[in-house]
Amino acid sequence: MGVREAIESVGARLLYLPPYSPDFNPIEQAFSKFKRLLQTAAERTVEALWKTCGKLLERFSNDECQNYIRHCGYRYD
Numbered sequence: 001m002g003v004r005e006a007i008e009s010v011g012a013r014l015l016y017l018p019p020y021s022p023d024f025n026p027i028e029q030a031f032s033k034f035k036r037l038l039q040t041a042a043e044r045t046v047e048a049l050w051k052t053c054g055k056l057l058e059r060f061s062n063d064e065c066q067n068y069i070r071h072c073g074y075r076y077d
Contacts, residue, residue, distance in 0.1 A: 026068035030060065 007014055022028040037056045043049040069076045 024072050026065075026072045026074070029068045029071065030065065033060070 001009070004014060017024055034056060037059060038049075038052065041052045041056070043052050066076050
């Protein structure tokens with residue numbers, strides 16, 4: 001029995017997605033916000049950049065991250 005048959009034998013079905021689509025990848029949305037915040041901070045040294053990266057991660061709430069996941073079509077319970 002192949003993978004397709006095994007999946008269909010339990011009543012599930014295969015859904016094919018494009019090879020890659022940023023629309024289905026929640027990390028793309030998070031990176032977009034992170035890059036925007038990082039550009040706004042405009043740090044000029046590596047040390048300041050690393051400190052800012054840590055601080056910026058705190059600006060992502062659990063609810064916001066869950067919304068990124070839901071927006072991409074994934075279930076989050």
